[in-house]
Amino acid sequence: MDGAALAAGVMAGDRRALARAITLVESTRPDHRAAALAMLDACAASGRQALRIGLSGTPGVGKSTFVEAFGQLLTSRGMRVAVLAVDPSSARSGGSILGDKTRMERLARDPRAYIRPSPSRAELGGVARRTRETVALCEAAGFDVVLVETVGVGQSETLVAEMADIFVLLLAPAGGDELQGVKRGIMEVADIILVNKADGELRAAAQRTVADYAGALRLMRPRPEDPPGFPCAMPVSSVTGEGIGKAWEAMRALADWRRAAGHWAARRSAQARAAFEDEVRRGLMARLAGDRAMRARLAALGDEVAAGRRTPAGAAARALAALGPGEDALDGPGLVP
Ligand SMILES: Nc1nc2c(ncn2[C@@H]2O[C@H](COP(=O)(O)OP(=O)(O)O)[C@@H](O)[C@H]2O)c(=O)[nH]1
Numbered sequence: 001m002d003g004a005a006l007a008a009g010v011m012a013g014d015r016r017a018l019a020r021a022i023t024l025v026e027s028t029r030p031d032h033r034a035a036a037l038a039m040l041d042a043c044a045a046s047g048r049q050a051l052r053i054g055l056s057g058t059p060g061v062g063k064s065t066f067v068e069a070f071g072q073l074l075t076s077r078g079m080r081v082a083v084l085a086v087d088p089s090s091a092r093s094g095g096s097i098l099g100d101k102t103r104m105e106r107l108a109r110d111p112r113a114y115i116r117p118s119p120s121r122a123e124l125g126g127v128a129r130r131t132r133e134t135v136a137l138c139e140a141a142g143f144d145v146v147l148v149e150t151v152g153v154g155q156s157e158t159l160v161a162e163m164a165d166i167f168v169l170l171l172a173p174a175g176g177d178e179l180q181g182v183k184r185g186i187m188e189v190a191d192i193i194l195v196n197k198a199d200g201e202l203r204a205a206a207q208r209t210v211a212d213y214a215g216a217l218r219l220m221r222p223r224p225e226d227p228p229g230f231p232c233a234m235p236v237s238s239v240t241g242e243g244i245g246k247a248w249e250a251m252r253a254l255a256d257w258r259r260a261a262g263h264w265a266a267r268r269s270a271q272a273r274a275a276f277e278d279e280v281r282r283g284l285m286a287r288l289a290g291d292r293a294m295r296a297r298l299a300a301l302g303d304e305v306a307a308g309r310r311t312p313a314g315a316a317a318r319a320l321a322a323l324g325p326g327e328d329a330l331d332g333p334g335l336v337p
């Protein structure tokens with residue numbers, strides 16, 4: 001496959017080229033990988049950037065319904081929107097794609113929108129790389145907004161938060177004054193909490209939930225990359241569309257502020273550096289695991305560590321010594337956690 005030719009198609013806004021390009025970065029075949037890298041290099045030359053929005057929430061909270069309404073709001077204002085789904089569990093569940101396709105029916109037909117479900121057979125580390133690269137392809141293709149949606153289980157939401165410019169957490173109205181079992185870690189990375197289903201009988205409960213979360217957010221340590229008023233909580237109804245416009249205003253205000261204050265660029269730089277280090281780590285591990293003798297040696301050393309005959313650090317130093325001199329460099333700051 002010709003990576004450079006595919007890149008030209010992507011940058012020209014050809015949707016079929018984009019679909020093939022994403023399939024290429026999803027492939028694990030070595031020759032595909034080489035073509036994918038050439039393609040990504042060529043796409044990077046476009047210099048285009050989209051607003052990357054991460055969206056997370058537990059199953060049933062209304063992510064797909066929200067994306068359908070939110071996506072159409074953006075396209076009605078002339079923006080082009082790409083929606084990517086990250087779902088490491090889709091291999092097991094058979095994919096949430098079928099349900100999503102029906103809930104995003106109108107957006108799926110919108111010529112300004114592009115929806116890409118997550119592939120099955122997903123392993124979290126692989127998901128991170130693939131999603132990063134798919135986001136880059138969508139940017140090169142000229143989308144204004146790239147929405148990365150993930151189901152709020154496991155670590156996928158942290159992963160998505162780490163590759164987004166803005167992270168939105170979708171919650172359901174809670175009964176009474178109970179705060180939902182939202183993990184602290186996820187609260188700490190949320191920029192905007194949207195309490196969905198603020199309509200009909202759930203409207204009052206949604207308002208109370210917004211107040212509860214607004215209170216919880218005020219108790220958190222201030223972050224330098226937030227203007228006054230952020231992070232914030234607000235009600236939305238993905239069914240009636242109420243509050244969706246305000247949610248977008250909040251996202252845009254936050255993005256504009258971060259851009260002007262230099263946080264946007266700093267965050268992207270840090271994300272790019274982390275992605276590079278992640279690739280090096282994965283590449284080293286793959287190289288180690290790809291060598292039969294090394295695999296046996298690693299297994300044997302692992303057994304000795306498990307049996308308490310070697311320390312983890314000592315065994316690791318022995319394993320890495322096989323890579324030749326210079327393994328000290330591997331201990332430099334940032335590369336090995
Ligand atoms: N009343 C109400 N129901 C909603 C709203 N958003 C989603 N739902 C319903 O909640 C259910 C789950 O929605 P879905 O978008 O599939 O959730 P997801 O699993 O997070 O993608 C569906 O029955 C939706 O119709 C909303 O704003 N108000």
Ligand SMILES: [Mg+2]
Pocket residue numbers: 063064065096099100
């Ligand atoms: Mg869904």
